[in-house]
Amino acid sequence: MNTLSHTLPSVDAVRIALAERSYDILIGGGLLDRACSWTGLPRAATALIVSNTTVAPLYLARVKAQLQLHYKQVLQLELDDGEAYKDWASLNRIADTLLAAAADRKTVLFALGGGVVGDMTGFAAAIYMRGVPFVQIPTTLLSQVDSSVGGKTAINHPLGKNMLGAFYQPERVIADLDTLDTLPARELSAGLAEVIKYGPIADASFLDWLEANLPALLARDKQALAYAVRRSCEIKAAVVGQDEREQGLRAILNFGHTFGHAIETGLGYGEWLHGEAVGCGMVLASDLSVRLGLMPGSFLTRMTRLIQAAGLPVKAPDLGTSRYLELMRMDKKSEAGEIRFVVIEALGRAGMRSASDELVNEVLQAHLA
Numbered sequence: 366m367n368t369l370s371h372t373l374p375s376v377d378a379v380r381i382a383l384a385e386r387s388y389d390i391l392i393g394g395g396l397l398d399r400a401c402s403w404t405g406l407p408r409a410a411t412a413l414i415v416s417n418t419t420v421a422p423l424y425l426a427r428v429k430a431q432l433q434l435h436y437k438q439v440l441q442l443e444l445d446d447g448e449a450y451k452d453w454a455s456l457n458r459i460a461d462t463l464l465a466a467a468a469d470r471k472t473v474l475f476a477l478g479g480g481v482v483g484d485m486t487g488f489a490a491a492i493y494m495r496g497v498p499f500v501q502i503p504t505t506l507l508s509q510v511d512s513s514v515g516g517k518t519a520i521n522h523p524l525g526k527n528m529l530g531a532f533y534q535p536e537r538v539i540a541d542l543d544t545l546d547t548l549p550a551r552e553l554s555a556g557l558a559e560v561i562k563y564g565p566i567a568d569a570s571f572l573d574w575l576e577a578n579l580p581a582l583l584a585r586d587k588q589a590l591a592y593a594v595r596r597s598c599e600i601k602a603a604v605v606g607q608d609e610r611e612q613g614l615r616a617i618l619n620f621g622h623t624f625g626h627a628i629e630t631g632l633g634y635g636e637w638l639h640g641e642a643v644g645c646g647m648v649l650a651s652d653l654s655v656r657l658g659l660m661p662g663s664f665l666t667r668m669t670r671l672i673q674a675a676g677l678p679v680k681a682p683d684l685g686t687s688r689y690l691e692l693m694r695m696d697k698k699s700e701a702g703e704i705r706f707v708v709i710e711a712l713g714r715a716g717m718r719s720a721s722d723e724l725v726n727e728v729l730q731a732h733l734a
């Protein structure tokens with residue numbers, strides 16, 4: 366982590382080291398209006414800002430004003446807001462906008478919003494004219510600590526979450542902490558799920574810190590949020606830097622997601638927020654870690670308490686255990702029909718395990734609402 370010095374408040378820069386695909390995650394206050402956020406990006410005639418109907422009224426004009434200093438033509442597109450719209454139709458709207466404006470293959474896309482906007486804009490950038498540059502401007506806690514970083518882009522399919530996508534890295538991530546001021550409380554909690562994830566999988570002392578600082582985070586204390594975002598990005602950068610395309614290690618970032626994605630797909634996208642499903646999914650994955658004999662029962666108690674205190678659900682919707690198994694067999698980590706779960710092997714260390722359907726059923730039965 367570097368600190369860029371300015372007369373204005375400092376800007377943290379966490380580097381994602383991926384050879385020629387390396388980039389910085391800029392983290393700080395007021396970044397939307399600061400020149401350092403926007404200089405040094407790829408030169409082009411055209412830029413497209415992709416946002417949604419909730420975020421655009423708040424921040425699009427400011428981003429556009431900055432981009433107009435660098436690009437001759439600045440296009441904008443406001444997608445419908447929500448996980449239910451992370452689909453082919455929205456992706457097509459991005460392509461339609463680019464093609465209608467005759468945007469060339471140097472055009473730079475800017476994703477202004479949360480994970481849905483970021484994932485879809487990244488996927489559009491990956492496939493438009495076989496690849497154009499893009500920049501992530503995450504405005505939710507979840508997207509600042511997780512989805513804007515690491516180059517996973519995708520849309521959902523009715524049969525499975527994030528099933529169509531590409532690994533495609535952004536040119537830069539601009540995480541303006543001030544955008545968290547306007548975040549609804551439910552979204553803040555959803556983002557905390559992905560923050561909490563980093564403790565058990567990679568940094569036991571970060572888990573201690575989160576327990577001690579959860580009230581400050583929920584109260585949106587700027588320093589606490591800045592540390593949580595930076596530490597999360599540092600951990601993610603270290604993992605992605607070693608395993609960009611999830612050949613092994615990177616799967617640990619999916620802790621809680623096997624159960625979580627089943628909840629999202631099973632209920633219908635958007636019913637629960639992604640972070641809510643991941644929070645609840647981590648309770649189930651913690652229980653599985655205990656039932657596999659890897660962790661003591663006190664670990665499940667600890668995780669459940671923290672997740673609940675963060676304002677997240679800890680009881681899973683009753684989709685029926687066989688439906689859960691059916692959905693989880695579709696997970697991208699499954700191999701030859703065998704579900705592979707991320708489990709905790711020791712505090713700060715995660716691994717992969719399969720489990721019998723009987724054991725998974727026991728876990729589900731213990732946590733269904």
Ligand SMILES: O=C(O)C(=O)C[C@@H](O)[C@H](O)[C@H](O)COP(=O)(O)O
Pocket residue numbers: 511512514515517526527559611615616618619622697
């Ligand atoms: O970046 C990763 O790798 C992750 O798994 C992070 C997840 O938190 C994130 O939700 C990711 O988009 C899910 O990826 P998927 O491969 O399970 O669809």
